[in-house]
Amino acid sequence: MKKILVTGGAGFVGSxxxxxxxxxGNEVYCLDNFFTGQKKNVVHLLKNPYFELIRxxxxxxxxxxxxxIYNLACPASPIHYQHNPIKTIKTSVMGAINxxxxxxxxxxxxxxxxxxxxxxxxxxxxQPESYWGHVNPIGERSCYDExxxxxxxxxxxxxxxxxxxxxxxRIFNTYGPRMDPNDGRVVSNxxxxxxxxxxxxxxxxxxxxxxxxxxxxxVEGMIQLMxxxxxxxxxxxxxxxxxxxxxxxxxxxxQLTGSKSKLIYWPLPSDDPMMRQPxxxxxxxxxxWSPKIxxxxxxxxxxxxxxSII
Ligand code: NAD
Ligand code: UDP
Numbered sequence: 001m002k003k004i005l006v007t008g009g010a011g012f013v014g015s016x017x018x019x020x021x022x023x024x025g026n027e028v029y030c031l032d033n034f035f036t037g038q039k040k041n042v043v044h045l046l047k048n049p050y051f052e053l054i055r056x057x058x059x060x061x062x063x064x065x066x067x068x069i070y071n072l073a074c075p076a077s078p079i080h081y082q083h084n085p086i087k088t089i090k091t092s093v094m095g096a097i098n099x100x101x102x103x104x105x106x107x108x109x110x111x112x113x114x115x116x117x118x119x120x121x122x123x124x125x126x127q128p129e130s131y132w133g134h135v136n137p138i139g140e141r142s143c144y145d146e147x148x149x150x151x152x153x154x155x156x157x158x159x160x161x162x163x164x165x166x167x168x169x170r171i172f173n174t175y176g177p178r179m180d181p182n183d184g185r186v187v188s189n190x191x192x193x194x195x196x197x198x199x200x201x202x203x204x205x206x207x208x209x210x211x212x213x214x215x216x217x218x219v220e221g222m223i224q225l226m227x228x229x230x231x232x233x234x235x236x237x238x239x240x241x242x243x244x245x246x247x248x249x250x251x252x253x254x255q256l257t258g259s260k261s262k263l264i265y266w267p268l269p270s271d272d273p274m275m276r277q278p279x280x281x282x283x284x285x286x287x288x289w290s291p292k293i294x295x296x297x298x299x300x301x302x303x304x305x306x307x308s309i310i
Contacts, residue, residue, distance in 0.1 A: 068111070
């Protein structure tokens with residue numbers, strides 16, 4: 001039985017990861033400060049004696065004996081990470097330093113939840129890991145993008161300088177049950193609006209694209225990456241290469257919910273990337289991973305979840 005620490009474990013992705021790791025017979029320590037995560041995301045796991053929920057902020061050091069660390073702690077939706085930008089970058093950078101220090105001390109393997117945002121508003125399409133990105137260092141999204149880029153640098157330097165066993169996963173837009181209905185991300189916004197027959201808020205003309213991955217595919221990719229040999233560090237893109245315009249997503253959500261919602265157009269937020277699609281050649285080769293769940297199937301599951309909570 002492995003002891004596994006999941007930071008940000010009470011969040012959307014973290015709660016699915018904790019559940020999967022417990023189901024595989026591991027002991028799981030879920031650490032969270034409940035900024036965007038909630039106890040209700042993991043309440044069903046509390047009866048498992050091998051699950052422990054710990055309130056802690058990763059910007060301060062944390063000590064535990066553990067074999068593996070999944071470092072997910074960080075608000076992920078633009079409205080949440082822009083709410084307190086200084087705290088966001090502290091969480092990414094100081095969180096990475098504290099967790100890498102822990103990994104070094106106890107000789108644990110550590111995986112960093114990085115992001116497609118390290119590519120910024122990309123000039124190369126689709127984005128391979130070798131692309132260095134196009135990021136505004138002083139814009140609305142910088143606290144998140146640059147915080148995650150700095151965390152990647154720290155991970156690589158702890159690996160090179162101190163032989164820490166690291167893995168970097170660059171996660172592309174992920175959706176599924178337990179997304180927070182109020183966190184402003186496009187999939188949750190559109191489904192909640194459609195179910196309530198409210199106007200669907202398209203930012204800009206809706207011609208910007210995203211490639212949406214279902215949460216179960218992501219969790220599988222994270223576990224596969226953690227299991228790779230020590231010399232493989234990544235970064236590796238994990239996402240679903242099927243790309244949609246935001247307008248196409250809105251139409252699909254309206255169709256699947258049978259909603260009477262109308263589309264309305266709001267201004268495009270600054271630095272909003274115009275296109276995003278992962279090149280997953282490395283994930284296929286090194287992790288033997290590719291996404292299994294396509295948009296319609298994943299949206300149907302996600303719609304069922306939102307119907308049950310709103
Ligand atoms: P989320 O907001 O649901 O989860 C983040 C969790 O981290 C929350 O439970 C939150 O309370 C916790 N947290 C935040 N600051 C903390 C701190 N200082 N100390 C301790 N805990 C803290 O978001 P998510 O979608 O589950 O994202 C999880 C991770 O995956 C994040 O690191 C995010 O950057 C990364 N990621 C997610 C996506 C996506 O589309 N969901 C895409 C790229 C990367
Ligand atoms: N978006 C939108 N309407 C919304 C929420 C988001 O049109 O109600 C757009 C947003 O401008 C962006 C895309 O959808 O172009 C994805 O936004 P999200 O916040 O989900 O993720 P990110 O921009 O971080 O990829």
